[in-house]
Amino acid sequence: MTDRNRRGTAVDQQQADLRHDEVQAGTQTGLDEPDVDVTDARQNSLWSDAWGELKRNPLFWIGSLLALGFVVMALFPSLFARGADPRDCSLANSQGKPSAEHWFGFDQQGCDYLANVVYGARNSLIIGLLAVAVVLVMGILVGAVAGFFGGGVDSLLSRITDIFYALPLVLGALVVLRSGTLGRGVVAVAIALAAFGWMTAMRLVRSQVIAVKSSDYVAAARAMGASNGRILVRHILPNAVAPVLVYTTITIGVLIAAEATLTYLGVGLQRPAISWGLQIDAGQNLLRVSPHLVLFPSLALTLTVMAFVMLGDALRDALDPRQRA
Amino acid sequence: MGRYVARRLLLTIPVLIGASFLIFALVYALPGDPIRALGGDRPLSPAVQAELREEFNLNDPFVIQYVKYLGDLVQGDFGTDFRGREVLDTIEQRLPVTVRLTVVAIAIEAVIGIIAGVLAGIRRNGFLDNLVLVSSTIIVSIPILVLAFVAQFVFGLQFGWFPIAGIGDGWYSYLLPGMVLAAGSLAYVARLTRTSVAENLRGDYVRTARAKGLPKRTVIVRHTLRNSLIPVVTFIGADIGTLMGGAIVTESVFNLPGLGRAVYDAIRAQEGAVVVGIVTLFVFFFIFFNLVVDVLYAVLDPRIRYD
Numbered sequence: 001m002t003d004r005n006r007r008g009t010a011v012d013q014q015q016a017d018l019r020h021d022e023v024q025a026g027t028q029t030g031l032d033e034p035d036v037d038v039t040d041a042r043q044n045s046l047w048s049d050a051w052g053e054l055k056r057n058p059l060f061w062i063g064s065l066l067a068l069g070f071v072v073m074a075l076f077p078s079l080f081a082r083g084a085d086p087r088d089c090s091l092a093n094s095q096g097k098p099s100a101e102h103w104f105g106f107d108q109q110g111c112d113y114l115a116n117v118v119y120g121a122r123n124s125l126i127i128g129l130l131a132v133a134v135v136l137v138m139g140i141l142v143g144a145v146a147g148f149f150g151g152g153v154d155s156l157l158s159r160i161t162d163i164f165y166a167l168p169l170v171l172g173a174l175v176v177l178r179s180g181t182l183g184r185g186v187v188a189v190a191i192a193l194a195a196f197g198w199m200t201a202m203r204l205v206r207s208q209v210i211a212v213k214s215s216d217y218v219a220a221a222r223a224m225g226a227s228n229g230r231i232l233v234r235h236i237l238p239n240a241v242a243p244v245l246v247y248t249t250i251t252i253g254v255l256i257a258a259e260a261t262l263t264y265l266g267v268g269l270q271r272p273a274i275s276w277g278l279q280i281d282a283g284q285n286l287l288r289v290s291p292h293l294v295l296f297p298s299l300a301l302t303l304t305v306m307a308f309v310m311l312g313d314a315l316r317d318a319l320d321p322r323q324r325a
Numbered sequence: 326m327g328r329y330v331a332r333r334l335l336l337t338i339p340v341l342i343g344a345s346f347l348i349f350a351l352v353y354a355l356p357g358d359p360i361r362a363l364g365g366d367r368p369l370s371p372a373v374q375a376e377l378r379e380e381f382n383l384n385d386p387f388v389i390q391y392v393k394y395l396g397d398l399v400q401g402d403f404g405t406d407f408r409g410r411e412v413l414d415t416i417e418q419r420l421p422v423t424v425r426l427t428v429v430a431i432a433i434e435a436v437i438g439i440i441a442g443v444l445a446g447i448r449r450n451g452f453l454d455n456l457v458l459v460s461s462t463i464i465v466s467i468p469i470l471v472l473a474f475v476a477q478f479v480f481g482l483q484f485g486w487f488p489i490a491g492i493g494d495g496w497y498s499y500l501l502p503g504m505v506l507a508a509g510s511l512a513y514v515a516r517l518t519r520t521s522v523a524e525n526l527r528g529d530y531v532r533t534a535r536a537k538g539l540p541k542r543t544v545i546v547r548h549t550l551r552n553s554l555i556p557v558v559t560f561i562g563a564d565i566g567t568l569m570g571g572a573i574v575t576e577s578v579f580n581l582p583g584l585g586r587a588v589y590d591a592i593r594a595q596e597g598a599v600v601v602g603i604v605t606l607f608v609f610f611f612i613f614f615n616l617v618v619d620v621l622y623a624v625l626d627p628r629i630r631y632d
Contacts (some may be wrong), residue, residue: 059462088491129611159336159339159343160339160343162336162343163339163340163343163344163347164347166344166607166608166611166612167338167344167348167604167607167608168348168567168570168571168572168573168607170573171570171573171575171588171604171607172348174573174589174592175348175351175352175592175600176351178592178593179351179352179354183356224507224608253466257468257470259471260468260470261468261469261470261574263575264470264574265573265574265589266593277470280470280471280474284474284578287477287482287484289475291478294474294478298468298470298471298474298475301468301471302466304469305466305467306462306466306467307464307470308462308464309465309466310466313462321418
């Protein structure tokens with residue numbers, strides 16, 4: 001109980017939701033009960049139970065369909081753009097209203113807006129997935145080392161985590177990107193986000209590792225002469241898969257929203273990149289006359305974030321039996 | 326308890342120093358020459374530039390600069406920006422805006438969130454419960470950026486109910502940005518309350534209270550709520566620190582001259598002292614409210630012991 005996890009870089013609202021995962025992870029497998037008995041057989045039944053639960057959850061299906069839709073859109077945008085090219089613009093059409101021919105109208109440069117919004121999916125998803133990958137690598141690495149070795153190593157790593165944790169995500173990423181040391185591309189934005197977003201993953205993994213490292217089957221593995229690395233990878237980390245999966249799914253949404261925010265604040269992607277953040281930024285000055293310029297990229301952004309939040313919610317309900325009433 | 330608080334306070338110090346060092350290092354890496362930029366079109370003479378550089382310790386190696394800064398900070402000196410204005414003055418001027426925005430947001434989040442959560446939790450799987458679940462999922466999924474524009478467009482421009490920018494209308498002008506800032510936490514508070522109420526309603530002590538023949542209202546308000554609100558109160562407490570440091574977007578969209586806006590402007594203008602000062606303040610608030618909450622937790626729930 002003393003190690004209740006806290007988060008607070010909640011510049012973005014969804015992050016508040018993530019606190020839930022953490023509190024769950026912290027209390028459910030907290031220091032008080034180190035003897036969590038998770039055998040392979042139970043793992044299997046956890047996953048098959050979870051699938052049974054997922055199948056009946058409409059959130060899961062809505063989330064999956066939306067997420068799948070946006071992934072296909074990112075991979076093959078031309079399928080959705082109704083034959084329009086996002087860079088084929090004519091000033092004569094500037095700020096044209098949505099019509100039967102051009103569903104989303106035109107932006108200020110007279111580019112087909114549907115095509116632009118559709119092509120924006122790719123950057124958002126790439127940044128979200130890339131950033132979450134870096135977050136996972138850092139979180140698992142630091143969390144596993146801190147939890148497994150404990151003592152001074154744990155104290156040091158936990159304090160470093162606290163430091164990053166206390167800095168608001170968007171603020172940290174804002175300064176990193178403004179400094180320009182990483183550039184301003186897709187990779188730079190993803191790394192900047194991950195650099196200030198890995199702490200929750202670390203704490204999740206750390207608490208899971210601490211929870212199981214003193215269990216009998218780990219002692220058995222050690223007695224058989226397994227190395228530290230093998231024990232960690234084969235015996236301890238698999239326990240963290242379920243909470244980390246839930247966390248990862250929701251975090252993709254959070255990071256996609258954060259990317260749009262950074263881009264809107266003028267430090268993320270830059271023209272001529274196509275991005276929902278840039279579209280919202282360009283549209284905001286025309287909010288009075290052409291609200292559709294803000295509406296459509298906002299809608300696409302929200303639906304993408306919602307897809308991952310819903311998926312994460314559904315996964316949490318399925319994977320955490322304590323939640324079942 | 327006293328020892329626990331003392332230990333936590335001690336642990337705060339390295340985090341504060343570490344965070345300020347981190348942000349100092351990041352600001353140090355900002356490109357361009359702030360002194361040269363200061364002159365604008367009419368460059369400052371080399372002598373003046375050299376003097377300014379000396380005054381702001383810009384010639385020292387990075388670590389020395391930081392140590393000097395920290396030394397001043399410990400004595401309550403936040404330094405000055407490159408125009409000679411005290412950073413503390415900027416903070417004093419901007420802080421009230423951020424505090425008001427946070428107060429409004431927290432009030433909205435607490436009142437609406439708890440009411441919605443209780444109503445949902447009392448009757449699980451009822452209409453209200455499902456409404457709260459669905460709407461909280463939707464609200465949580467709307468990026469604050471989008472929410473801010475939607476609120477501004479619909480309630481500010483279309484309906485004209487709220488001012489769309491600035492703080493000209495006193496507390497009233499904080500209402501709309503406050504709602505936007507609070508939305509995510511509100512959804513979370515509602516869910517947390519719902520789960521907590523539903524869980525506590527199954528408790529033995531509630532059954533006892535019912536068996537004694539207490540009216541339903543008393544059972545819920547006097548018995549269930551008291552216990553159910555413990556996690557909610559602690560969440561809201563910690564959220565104060567989070568919201569104070571998290572209002573950059575809200576303050577930007579609604580053009581509120583608060584700390585978030587100030588730090589954003591300072592990052593653009595490479596005003597290192599302002600950035601580091603305000604961010605350190607954010608970190609302090611964040612740590613402070615988290616500490617308060619942890620202590621509060623033990624006070625509210627006697628089962629929790631910190632030794």
